[in-house]
Amino acid sequence: MEKQTGASQKPFRVVIVGAGIVGLSLSHALQLANIDHVVLEKHSKIVSVRGAALMIWPGVARILDQFGILKDIQATVTPVSAEYERYPDGSINAVGDNVQMVGKRFELPVILFDRMRCVTHLYDGLPDQSFIRTNSRVDRVEHTKTGVKVYLTDGSVEEGDMVIGADGVHSNVRQLMWEHAAKNEPQALPELDKDALYSDFKAMFGASEIKDMPELGPADVHVVQGYGTTKLVFTQPGNVYWALMYKDEHEQPPKPFRPTQQEQDEIAARFKDMKMVGNITLGDLYKNKTRAGALNLEEGIVSKWHSGRMVLVGDSAHKMTADLGMGANTAIESAIVLVNLLQRALKDDPCRHFSQEEISDLFGEYQETRYGAAKKWMELSGKVTRTRSYESLWARFFITQIAPMAWLQKIKNEQFVQALAKTAKLEFAPTKTINENADGWKQIPGDQSTGAPWVAYALVTSVVGVGLSYAAVLRWGMPASFSMA
Incomplete structure (x- = not known):
């Protein structure tokens, strides 16, 4: 393959x-x-x-x-100091x-902080902000x-060698990419891609001041199950960040x-009496x-993920629910893999x-590198959301009776650490403050499949977990703590 060199001295853009x-x-x-x-x-x-x-796990913290x-x-x-799994009440x-x-x-403490603050740090920390152009809506x-x-x-034109669609789940670039593929490579883009994304849940989210809420500590994580x-309820000194995910029509x-x-207020009113943490309701959080x-x-x-000279990164290519806190982490890692190439x-x-x-x-190598891990995290996030929302009797039994068992927690934690240790980093830039000799960065020899152990845990929760639950009920009956209501 003949390479096109830069005889014009015009840099790749x-x-x-x-x-x-x-x-x-x-x-x-x-x-x-550069x-x-x-x-x-x-x-x-x-x-x-x-x-x-949002949560920033150590793999992406290394990138930051x-x-x-x-x-x-x-x-x-403030690093997390307390973690709770809670019943619907x-x-x-x-x-x-x-x-x-x-x-x-x-x-490396897991970072739990305001999404707005994350964007602010990323923008304020740019070596050169002149690369960013606002009020710039793409037409074609x-x-x-x-x-x-x-x-x-606005009539202006930006020229370059490629386009990256980092414009979110309702990506304009993705739509333009489909249109380009339909005209130029109709066999390369599956028709099913236009229906690849779906939603079964909606979410209300917010940030509130902590006022007269003794149930909340300064740096808590609360995961609350429901019908x-x-x-999800996270705290930082003086503030509480919360999200309610609720089942809705399939789209x-x-x-x-x-x-x-007005519509947002009506949603809040619908769930105002729902318990979040202890006696704190959604109404209490919404009021503050x-x-x-x-x-x-x-x-x-x-x-x-690509057609012509257009390529997708992040939510424009892969989108997941919030229960594992992996959406932003997965998206940033995809960006890093593309830039490394x-x-x-x-x-x-x-x-x-x-x-x-x-x-x-190059785009094909990028997608091949990232597709498997992104798909696994997406599937597992959805599985966790549905299990925590009691999608079935067995899901409720598993999350309340089996999942908290110490032996299963130990397996899950070790596999999660191994998956995080495989997070890509920039190949051409040094780390500045972290210790890459820490125990967590050490990977199990011979295990090269990014995220695979975590998917093994997903199988435990779905297949083995249901089997264990069923066998336990047949042998010993329902535990006293488990209500059929």
């Missing part, structure tokens, strides 16, 4: 659509790789209020350390230490012989869900909110320009 967590992470990585790019954000501001809190922003983030976060089912254990194994993408022209609704619902593909303030919102919980993964190809000649065949091969 990436056009990124979307300046959320993924788009800003891409800019960090590309700046460290790859020219522009990030196009359709809104006037970078920091959005959508979303409440390479970006040079981990220390500043850690200075604003808010009472305690189990006390755990999973998050704390992971932090100890990696000598034109493929040329050597690159792309991205036409914006058709699952709830495939899901429609954008952007309720008005500093912000709140509601959205669809989309799930799914498209089977083709670009840096390898361009490190000897930053003005090299890929042929269509070359860039298709």
Whole structure:
């Protein structure tokens, strides 16, 4: 294959659509790789209020350390000090230490903080913010012989060698990619991809001040089970971040869900008496909110992430529920894998320009590297959401009676640590503050399949777990603590 070199001295350039967590992470990585790019954000501001809190596990914390922003983030976060699994009435089912254990194994406390603050750190920590362009809504993408022209609704044009769709679950780039494939490679894009995403749950989320809530500590994690619902409550000093996921109509593909303030208030009123932690209700949290919102919980993964010179990264390619806290982590890791491939190809000649065949091969390698792990995390997140929301009698029995058992927790924790240890990092940038000799980074020899042990746990919870539950009931009957109601 003949390589196109940079005789014109015009550097390879990436056009990124979307300046959320993924788009800003891409800019960090590309700046460290000395790859020219522009990030196009359709809104006037970078920091959005959508979303409440998120978790950053050690694998992605290592990436943030390479970006040079981990220390500043850690200075604003209080490490988790208490973890609870709760019944639908808010009472305690189990006390755990999973998050704390992971932090100890990696000598790197798990980061639990405000999504807005995450975006702020990513943006403020950029070496050069001039790569970011706001008020820039994409209208169409034109493929040329050597690159792309991205036409914006304001009439301006951005030129580059490729387009990355980091524009979320309702991705405009994904739609433009499908249109390009339909005209130029109709056999390459499965028709099913247009229905790959679906939603069975909606969510109300928010951040509130902690007022007269003695049940809440300064740095808690509360996972609350329910009948058709699952709830997450995280605290940081003075603040509580919460999310209620509730079963709703199946939509495939899901429609954008952007309720008005009145509609949002009606959702809150519908669930106002629902117990969250102890006697604290959703109504209590909503009354003390500093912000709140509601959205669809989309799930799914498209089977083709690229067409022509367009490629998808993050929620535009793979979307999952929130129960495992892996959505942002999986998306950032996908971004890092793509940038590693670009840096390898361009490190000897930053003005090299890929042929269509070359860039298709690179995109194909990126998808092959990430597809399996992203699909596994997506499937497992959905499984956990449905189990915690008592999708069936056996799901309820498993999550309340089997899952808290110490032996199963030990298996799950070890497999989770092994999966996190395999998280990709930038191949060309050093870490700055973390100890990569910590026990958690040591992988089991011979196990090269990213995330596979965690999927083995999923099989335990679905197949073996149900079998154990059934056998236990046949032998000993229902435990006294388990109600059929």
